[in-house]
Amino acid sequence: MIFDFIVVGAGSAGCIVASRLSDSGRHSVLLIEAGGEDKSFWFKIPVGYAKSYYNPKVNWMYRMEPDPALGGRRIYAPRGKVQGGSGSINAMVFVRGAAEDFDNWRAAGNPGWGFDDVLPYFRKLETHARGESPWHGDKGPIHVTPMRGATHPVSDAFLAACDELGLPLNEDFNGATIEGAGVYDVNTRRGQRSHSSAEYLRPALKRQNLSIERGAHARRLIIEADGRVSGIEVMQHGRLRSFTARREVILAAGAVDTPKLMQLSGLGDGSTLFAQGIETRKQLPAVGRNLQDHLCASFYYRSKLPTLNGDFASLIGQARFGLTWLLRRRGPFAMSVNQAGGFFRGAPEEVRPNIQVYFNPLSYRIPDNPGAGLTPEPYPGFLIAFNACRPTSKGTITIASPDAADAPLIRPNYLSTDRDVEEVLQGSRLMRRIADTNALEAWVAEEVSPSGAADTDAKLLDYFRLNSGSIYHLCGTCAMGSDPRETVVDSRLRVHGVPGLRIVDASVFPNITAGNINAPTMMVAEKGAAMILEDAQSA
Numbered sequence: 001m002i003f004d005f006i007v008v009g010a011g012s013a014g015c016i017v018a019s020r021l022s023d024s025g026r027h028s029v030l031l032i033e034a035g036g037e038d039k040s041f042w043f044k045i046p047v048g049y050a051k052s053y054y055n056p057k058v059n060w061m062y063r064m065e066p067d068p069a070l071g072g073r074r075i076y077a078p079r080g081k082v083q084g085g086s087g088s089i090n091a092m093v094f095v096r097g098a099a100e101d102f103d104n105w106r107a108a109g110n111p112g113w114g115f116d117d118v119l120p121y122f123r124k125l126e127t128h129a130r131g132e133s134p135w136h137g138d139k140g141p142i143h144v145t146p147m148r149g150a151t152h153p154v155s156d157a158f159l160a161a162c163d164e165l166g167l168p169l170n171e172d173f174n175g176a177t178i179e180g181a182g183v184y185d186v187n188t189r190r191g192q193r194s195h196s197s198a199e200y201l202r203p204a205l206k207r208q209n210l211s212i213e214r215g216a217h218a219r220r221l222i223i224e225a226d227g228r229v230s231g232i233e234v235m236q237h238g239r240l241r242s243f244t245a246r247r248e249v250i251l252a253a254g255a256v257d258t259p260k261l262m263q264l265s266g267l268g269d270g271s272t273l274f275a276q277g278i279e280t281r282k283q284l285p286a287v288g289r290n291l292q293d294h295l296c297a298s299f300y301y302r303s304k305l306p307t308l309n310g311d312f313a314s315l316i317g318q319a320r321f322g323l324t325w326l327l328r329r330r331g332p333f334a335m336s337v338n339q340a341g342g343f344f345r346g347a348p349e350e351v352r353p354n355i356q357v358y359f360n361p362l363s364y365r366i367p368d369n370p371g372a373g374l375t376p377e378p379y380p381g382f383l384i385a386f387n388a389c390r391p392t393s394k395g396t397i398t399i400a401s402p403d404a405a406d407a408p409l410i411r412p413n414y415l416s417t418d419r420d421v422e423e424v425l426q427g428s429r430l431m432r433r434i435a436d437t438n439a440l441e442a443w444v445a446e447e448v449s450p451s452g453a454a455d456t457d458a459k460l461l462d463y464f465r466l467n468s469g470s471i472y473h474l475c476g477t478c479a480m481g482s483d484p485r486e487t488v489v490d491s492r493l494r495v496h497g498v499p500g501l502r503i504v505d506a507s508v509f510p511n512i513t514a515g516n517i518n519a520p521t522m523m524v525a526e527k528g529a530a531m532i533l534e535d536a537q538s539a
């Protein structure tokens with residue numbers, strides 16, 4: 001079967017790209033997705049996050065390779081395997097990133113990617129509850145709702161604690177500055193997940209010129225003798241099928257699977273490919289390198305006053321929250337657990353905010369055993385978590401075998417720079433300063449973990465090494481830039497030296513942004529689709 005464009009991966013980015021390319025009706029578009037449709041009620045209700053976290057039917061459930069800096073632990077890396085991708089299973093915190101992050105993208109050899117250049121695409125993709133402004137859009141498909149005004153009293157005490165410490169308060173992390181303490185925005189519409197599958201793809205699928213193949217696992221790109229990509233081979237319900245693209249194939253399989261698919265197709269570092277018996281079709285050493293992520297750990301507190309633990313643990317509490325959601329589309333089931341937080345300078349000499357904080361009016365541990373489920377701690381509690389905004393450690397993704405069914409090797413190399421270790425200490429000290437305020441005194445009964453016994457930098461670092469985890473922001477593995485030895489795509493997201501192939505997903509980030517990365521990934525998709533259409537027009 002022949003299409004103008006084939007998009008591989010119906011995730012946060014892929015749903016947007018397929019929808020935009022099919023907008024005009026002029027181009028035929030095929031979207032290929034390994035997972036099924038996101039029909040279940042649990043994808044709509046924000047609290048459904050907990051249901052997909054360890055569900056192999058909708059989640060690739062990757063485990064990273066043992067990390068020496070984290071006590072040899074294999075860190076869990078959930079990834080959505082369903083229409084909507086990770087955007088269907090994520091926690092919906094909506095943060096664009098700091099303006100400097102995108103200015104850094106531009107400075108890394110990517111004209112057109114500075115903050116001023118990308119702001120129009122952020123505005124284009126959203127309908128913000130605050131309405132139209134220089135910072136916000138009011139006509140875009142993704143609905144963005146501030147949680148401000150609906151937070152638990154302990155989250156408000158957190159804001160008062162930050163104020164007491166002289167930290168700035170911030171009404172809008174997606175406004176003039178990211179710095180300060182505030183309440184997060186979430187991508188929800190009337191208490192339901194508002195993501196690229198529901199808001200872009202579903203309406204677009206009514207068009208004749210857009211098709212989707214679900215349960216279709218892409219195994220390799222079809223590359224002609226002259227090096228041009230002409231299609232894709234997929235395994236669908238046990239049957240091998242191939243699809244042809246007249247114009248381009250666009251990879252949007254995410255930061256883990258896009259580099260995997262490139263390597264399986266002979267596009268990558270020659271020696272890695274040779275080791276797996278794969279012929280190199282184009283030497284692209286940067287494929288799978290530059291892996292970046294936010295590594296996060298929580299500080300747990302027992303509370304003197306009730307928090308959400310009791311309600312989430314009891315059937316009556318759950319029924320009450322369920323009813324509030326059903327009748328009014330409000331309450332904790334309509335929100336992210338990450339209610340408040342902020343972006344802070346971890347030390348006075350820091351020139352910009354470098355520590356992101358999450359405040360949860362609920363304390364829970366994530367069990368290593370997927371069968372165990374996420375359960376609240378058995379006492380009234382809350383947690384404060386942090387990660388460095390722009391870690392400097394870089395990891396890799398490499399195929400483990402030439403078999404597309406095998407998971408790739410994810411080596412994060414967390415905490416492999418002195419800078420990243422220093423930021424762990426900055427963040428840990430900040431947690432303690434916040435919890436020690438008068439504003440939180442009425443709430444804090446005790447620090448459960450790491451606990452007062454962790455009274456030296458070495459002990460705090462040990463706690464972080466043994467208790468941190470990914471906050472699921474993997475990116476950068478097919479980075480954008482001008483040098484084919486260091487990067488994979490150019491600033492128009494075309495793969496260096498491989499005609500007919502682009503990448504449009506979180507793998508193209510040259511550097512990780514401060515904050516959660518779904519919003520910038522969707523921005524990349526809006527801008528990427530616009531460039532593909534422009535190029536098609538002029539071709």
Ligand SMILES: Cc1cc2nc3c(=O)[nH]c(=O)nc-3n(C[C@H](O)[C@H](O)[C@H](O)COP(=O)(O)OP(=O)(O)OC[C@H]3O[C@@H](n4cnc5c(N)ncnc54)[C@H](O)[C@@H]3O)c2cc1C
Pocket residue numbers: 008009010011012013014032033034035053078079080081082083084085086087089090091092093094095216217218219252253254255257258261471472473474505506507516517518519521
């Ligand atoms: C549990 C979790 C919580 C998160 N919380 C937040 C949050 O609160 N806020 C935030 O901003 N970000 C959050 N993120 C991160 C954010 O959701 C992702 O970074 C973003 O969705 C990545 O988008 P993407 O398009 O690059 O990839 P994805 O959305 O992962 O899409 C990739 C798609 O490609 C498909 N695919 C992969 N391989 C193949 C193949 N070979 N053939 C066919 N299809 C394939 C996948 O099934 C998937 O549908 C979270 C992520 C997770 C996993």
